[in-house]
Amino acid sequence: xxxxxxxxxxxxxxxxxxxxxxxxxxxxxxxxxxxxxxxxxxxxxxxxxxxxxxxxxxxxxxxxxxxxxxxxxxxxxxxxx
Amino acid sequence: xxxxxxxxxxxxxxxxxxxxxxxxxxxxxxxxxxxxxxxxxxxxxxxxxxxxxxxxxxxxxxxxxxxxxxxxxxxxxxxxxxxxxxxxxxxxxxxxxxxxxxxxxxxxxxxxxxxxxxxxxxxxxxxxxxxxxxxxxxxxxxxxxxxxxxxxxxxxxxxxxxxxxxxxxxxxxxxxxxxxxxxxxxxxxxxxxxxxxxxxxxxxxxxxxxxxxxxxxxxxxxxxxxxxxxxxxxxxxxxxxxxxxxxxxxxxxxxxxxxxxxxxxxxxxxxxxxxxxxxxxxxxxxxxxxxxxxxxxxxxxxxxxxxxxxxxxxxxxxxxxxxxxxxxxxxxxxxxxxxxxxxxxxxxxxxxxxxxxxxxxxxxxxxxxxxxxxxxxxxxxxxxxxxxxxxxxxxxxxxxxx
Numbered sequence: 121x122x123x124x125x126x127x128x129x130x131x132x133x134x135x136x137x138x139x140x141x142x143x144x145x146x147x148x149x150x151x152x153x154x155x156x157x158x159x160x161x162x163x164x165x166x167x168x169x170x171x172x173x174x175x176x177x178x179x180x181x182x183x184x185x186x187x188x189x190x191x192x193x194x195x196x197x198x199x200x201x
Numbered sequence: 202x203x204x205x206x207x208x209x210x211x212x213x214x215x216x217x218x219x220x221x222x223x224x225x226x227x228x229x230x231x232x233x234x235x236x237x238x239x240x241x242x243x244x245x246x247x248x249x250x251x252x253x254x255x256x257x258x259x260x261x262x263x264x265x266x267x268x269x270x271x272x273x274x275x276x277x278x279x280x281x282x283x284x285x286x287x288x289x290x291x292x293x294x295x296x297x298x299x300x301x302x303x304x305x306x307x308x309x310x311x312x313x314x315x316x317x318x319x320x321x322x323x324x325x326x327x328x329x330x331x332x333x334x335x336x337x338x339x340x341x342x343x344x345x346x347x348x349x350x351x352x353x354x355x356x357x358x359x360x361x362x363x364x365x366x367x368x369x370x371x372x373x374x375x376x377x378x379x380x381x382x383x384x385x386x387x388x389x390x391x392x393x394x395x396x397x398x399x400x401x402x403x404x405x406x407x408x409x410x411x412x413x414x415x416x417x418x419x420x421x422x423x424x425x426x427x428x429x430x431x432x433x434x435x436x437x438x439x440x441x442x443x444x445x446x447x448x449x450x451x452x453x454x455x456x457x458x459x460x461x462x463x464x465x466x467x468x469x470x471x472x473x474x475x476x477x478x479x480x481x482x483x484x485x486x487x488x489x490x491x492x493x494x495x496x497x498x499x500x501x502x503x504x505x506x507x508x509x510x511x512x513x514x515x516x517x518x519x520x521x522x523x524x525x526x527x528x529x530x531x532x533x534x535x536x537x538x539x540x541x542x543x544x545x546x547x548x549x550x551x552x553x554x555x556x557x558x559x560x561x562x563x564x565x566x567x568x569x570x571x572x573x574x575x576x577x578x579x580x581x582x583x584x585x586x587x588x589x590x591x592x593x594x595x596x597x598x599x600x601x602x603x
Contacts, residue, residue: 147357147396147399147553148357148395148396148397148398149397149398149399149548149551149553152397152548164545168391168395168397171395171397172391172395175264175266175395176263176264178263181259181261182259182261182265182266182267182356182395182396183257183258183259184257184258184266184270184271184355184356184396185257185258186257186554187356187357187399187400187553187554188266188267188356188357188358188396191259193259194259
């Protein structure tokens with residue numbers, strides 16, 4: 121497995137969420153699987169910590185439309201109109 | 202009630218002998234624009250035969266992905282009072298035990314920040330605070346946490362674990378549902394508040410096979426109390442039932458699903474090797490019969506309501522597990538280890554919005570058991586004496602020979 125920091129994982133995940141914005145709602149599992157594909161067997165605790173940092177820093181937010189997703193912050197309610 | 206509120210269709214729901222949610226909401230309509238517009242919008246839904254709610258979105262409190270369910274009116278200009286009408290789920294105490302002071306705390310908070318309407322309780326088990334605006338979510342959360350409350354689960358996360366009253370006031374409890382729900386809730390705070398699964402995951406605990414939380418039908422993981430040894434019998438108390446004229450033959454013996462009870466004179470005899478722990482005899486004669494001493498719980502997986510796919514009942518995966526000391530976190534190692542293996546396998550191979558029961562059906566029980574490292578057993582059944590998943594090779598050999 122390639123050495124990767126939680127900050128790097130968070131940055132990579134943020135890039136994925138940004139690219140998918142408006143096209144696909146990514147779930148935590150999608151981000152975790154993408155990191156495993158990129159870096160090999162990344163510990164689950166690290167991907168969890170990376171997602172946590174994305175949310176706690178405000179770079180991403182949780183959304184819900186039938187299932188929970190991780191998204192860029194948007195104007196409230198706009199996606200539901 | 203507010204003079205300008207005309208709801209002839211809803212008024213029909215106040216007729217009859219049963220409690221009416223319309224009456225309850227009307228009691229608030231004089232002092233709450235939210236309650237008033239809620240009734241108006243509902244009346245319009247009845248007139249037009251369609252709903253006017255928009256569900257979901259990005260509302261929540263900082264750091265949490267669960268606990269708030271976004272809801273907006275589709276007609277905000279017509280019904281501004283419910284333009285935002287978000288639901289807040291509050292993690293209930295184990296067994297739904299409250300003091301009146303605790304309830305007053307919640308009421309004061311919700312009177313200040315929300316509509317003043319509640320659903321006690323939602324089907325997951327949480328207290329459900331109905332109706333608030335987005336700008337009130339953080340202040341509500343702050344007020345709740347200052348008093349020691351927390352939000353419950355929603356979305357693709359671990360839903361708020363719930364349990365029956367268990368040993369707090371039930372002699373049938375085969376495990377400490379109260380303590381176990383508390384321990385699970387505290388250990389899995391991340392899984393509860395930060396949605397990370399394919400879909401929701403509900404854990405419910407019932408202390409005995411009476412299953413007062415209906416875990417077997419309503420939870421992805423149902424922990425149901427069970428015992429391994431014999432039903433305990435007090436023959437003197439049994440004789441009293443006969444002396445009091447209780448028709449044991451009709452109401453107990455004939456109702457036993459496996460016919461394992463016999464009465465001779467004033468003695469009851471139970472063939473425990475054939476008992477399927479249905480609880481009927483114990484429920485009918487609680488003074489004479491009681492659960493055994495070797496107690497624990499069965500772990501059942503896969504129940505769900507008919508959302509996305511059809512409804513499923515849970516199946517036994519682990520027929521018996523016991524915890525040495527429910528107050529000791531270290532005693533839960535075997536349970537936590539299994540739960541985390543289940544989550545990991547489901548997470549890795551499940552699809553979006555696929556519940557664990559649907560996942561097991563798709564990949565097969567054999568694959569699932571191998572994936573989570575549990576040995577197949579003939580005790581892994583959907584119901585006692587029914588639908589065994591496991592067939593012995595000898596059976597096929599005999600069939601082939603025939």
